[in-house]
Amino acid sequence: MMEYNLKKIFSQVTPGTVFREGLDNILDAGTGALVVLDANDTLEDLIDGGFEINCRFTPQRLHELSKMDGAIILDGNATKIKYANVHLQPDKSFKTNESGTRHRSxxxxxxxxxxxxxxxSERRNRITLYKGDFRYKVKNLADIMIEASQAMKTFERYKHVLDRALQNITLLEFDGMVTLSEVVTVLxxxxxxxxxxxxVEHSIIxxxxxxxxxxxxxxxLFKGVLKEEENFIRDYINLGLEEEFGAAEVKERLLELGDLELLESENIAGALGYGRSAATFDMELDTRGYRILNKVTRITRKDTEKIISKYETLSKILELTEEELMEIRGISMFKARSIKKGIKRLKMTAEWEK
Incomplete structure (x- = not known):
């Protein structure tokens, strides 16, 4: 399904578009139709019979032309009707699992x-989209709205679960008690x-x-999630095993996991560069501090890189005085004070929200 840009495919047939109005008119009339958006100008050898129109598209014209048996050919943007009542003769070497003549074609x-x-389909009263190997049965508006609302509720519930997991690991980070098990759970x-x-995006599209x-x-609801995940991965990735191994490579490994594989903690640990044995999950880890420092206002990402490059872990950074922070090039007294106060505030907030 992801081989094609779904947003582009659905953008022309979503409720509210002129083209969808024409399709709905056909559906309501129960006449059925076969419509092709010829974006590639590749239909000349497949067309037999019918007649050339070359007129501006309107929902009414599409509806009237659908009363004839043949296919209707539009341009790629569905702004012009090119042909009507044509017989399409595709190569039969392309396999189809459809039963009706119209859908097979x-x-x-x-x-x-x-x-x-x-x-x-006039018999099933349904619109079906095809593009390459992609096939999709369009749902009616009421069903899509119910599906989208349910998906959004699920998303909100999981966002709450993530927020709670992050609050928990933030406290553990300040106390220096994080294990690989907690890291895997959060990721x-x-x-x-x-x-x-x-x-959810599919339903919204x-x-x-x-x-x-x-x-x-x-x-x-999703604002900042990807950036925070990137910082989290950078905090705990096992850099000792592989060269040129970063957050992007971890994300690629995670994307390769199926939904059921994602539920197995060993696969998450492996993506981060750790071993997969049960004993490994009790390993204590010290966060580097990317996620925490990037929440501190008035310091830049570049400042964060400099601090972590010099001191490597959050536990060491927490012990620094303002004067020691000011020894880092680019960290002024104002920034050093902001770092100390910001970290203290984050810790208090995490404790209060627990």
Whole structure:
């Protein structure tokens, strides 16, 4: 499903678009249709019969032309009707698992030309999208809204779980009591939230203009999550095993894991560069401090890099005086004071929210 840009595919057929209005008119009339968006100009050899129109697209014209048996060919942006009542003759070497003639042709044309093909079933009263090997049955607006709302509730619940896990590990970081087990749990929470977000986004894309409120809500809830995950990975990645091994490589390893594989702690530990034995999970780890320091206002990311480059771990940084911090190039008295006060405030907040 991710082989294609889903947003681009759904953008032309989502509720609220002129093209979707035309498709819904056909659906409501129960006439059925086969519509091809010829973005690649690859249909010439597949077209037989019919007639050339070359007129501006309107929902009404699409509806009227659907009353004929043949396929309707539009341009790639669905702004112009090129042909109507044509018979499509795709190469039968392209396999199809559809049963109806219209849907079999639609699937073969989509595979052969990589164009977006829409089949509207008069018997099943359903719109099906095809593009390459991608196939999707479009849901009605009410079903999509219910699905999107449920997905958003799941996302909110997992965001709360992640926030609680981060609060817990923040306290452990200040106390110097973090083990690999806690690190794996938090990273697992991050990745589960990222994957749930993708599912919510799919529903929002299908809703089109009707999903604007949910889209704003999702963006607000997810704000800063990816950056915090990157900092978290940098805090605990095992740099001793591999050269040129960073947060991007860890993310790639995590993306390769299936949903069930993500639930296995050994796979998360392996992605971070640690061993997979049960004894390894009791290993104590000292955070480098990227996540904590990046929450301190008035210091830049560059300042954080300098501090960690010199002192390596958060435990050492916590012991520094303002004068010792000022010895680092670029750290002024104002910044040193902000670091000390900011870290103290973060610790108090974590304790208070527990």
């Amino acid at each position: 639609a699937q073969r044309v989509a595979k052969q030309t990589d164009n977006l093909v829409i089949a509207i 697992q929470r991050f990745e589960m939230l990222v994957r749930i977000r993708v599912e 299908e809703l089109g203009s009707e999903g604007k409120f949910l889209e704003i809500q999702l963006e607000e």
